[in-house]
Amino acid sequence: MASESDGAADRDVLRRVGEASVLILISLADGPKHGYALIRDIKELADVELGPGTLYGALDRLERLGLIAQLPAEDRRHPYRITAPGAAALRVHLDSLERVSAAGRLRLQLGGI
């Protein structure tokens, strides 16, 4: 059990990229978006106001990791799309979050809080 969860943690490359990067990947999961659309979508999705400086930092990091790719510019805007490794990493990360979430709920029940 422990080794299984350790393996999952090893595969979960999104553990250390920060919340903004995960939210960007979730937003891109249903199709390519550019910066402004990402900020609006993340606000609706998670009620998180992503600052533009944070957005570009996270986009660059995700691109360096090969988890997203830049599409040809439309006007001055560059849309981004999630790559296959990005989708796989997001799946692993969401599974991990679900496990932790279920464990947390169970403990709250057991604790009677």
Add this chain to the structure above:
Amino acid sequence: MDESRATRLIATALQCYPARWQRRHGDEAAELATLLLRDGTPAASIALSYLAGAAREWLTPRPSRRLSALACALLVVACSLGVSVSVELAASAAPARAASTAARPRPHPRCPPPVPAIGHSPNIIREPVHGKDC
């Protein structure tokens, strides 16, 4: 804050990014700022976010920057080694020079002093040639 002042503030914040970043994202970032301003996001908050992003961008190690940092570190080490060696040389040369001036070996009583060569430049001194090791 009026629009032109807000735009100037954001443009200044964007200029804090490295040139490589500005080439890549500069135009789009300026346009994004305009759209956010139109939505009612305060200019100061946009500028602050870009300033923080610029600081992160400068501080994030990149492979090329890591190499140049290594080169700088090597240069600093080489310079400090060079300085310490030259200081040591100077320190060791000073007493030797002092000793050589204080106790200059006297010429051998049987050896005549070196004589300037005739027909040569007076600066060139010929070795005495009499078979004795002076």
